[in-house]
Amino acid sequence: MNTAYPMHSQLADLLIDVEITLREGGLWECEQPSEQAMQSNVPFCVDTMSFAQWLRYIMIEKFKVLIEHGAPLPTQCYVSPMAVEAFKEVDHTMLNRLIQRLDKIDQHLSQQTLLDDSAL
Numbered sequence: 001m002n003t004a005y006p007m008h009s010q011l012a013d014l015l016i017d018v019e020i021t022l023r024e025g026g027l028w029e030c031e032q033p034s035e036q037a038m039q040s041n042v043p044f045c046v047d048t049m050s051f052a053q054w055l056r057y058i059m060i061e062k063f064k065v066l067i068e069h070g071a072p073l074p075t076q077c078y079v080s081p082m083a084v085e086a087f088k089e090v091d092h093t094m095l096n097r098l099i100q101r102l103d104k105i106d107q108h109l110s111q112q113t114l115l116d117d118s119a120l
Contacts, residue, residue: 051086
């Protein structure tokens, strides 16, 4: 990772927190989706995979690539409502921790936009 990008470094730390929470909740060990499933154009790939799969193999992996290359980051990542719906059967304490971590990612990316706008 390129340490010249503090927003990227902070995002990497936040992604680790999400991974840890998913692992602790038993949601990390999900089957890797097929290549065809990963080509879905439907939001969160709900037609081809579980939300846990989407978090692990789509969202986190795409963020890792952006971080590694110092590429521009999205300006928001509002996935908490989907997590609430997808994991409604999961322990509420774990779900609340996951939601807090996902919200931190969104806040972090939104902060990036505010910082960029202040430079104008």
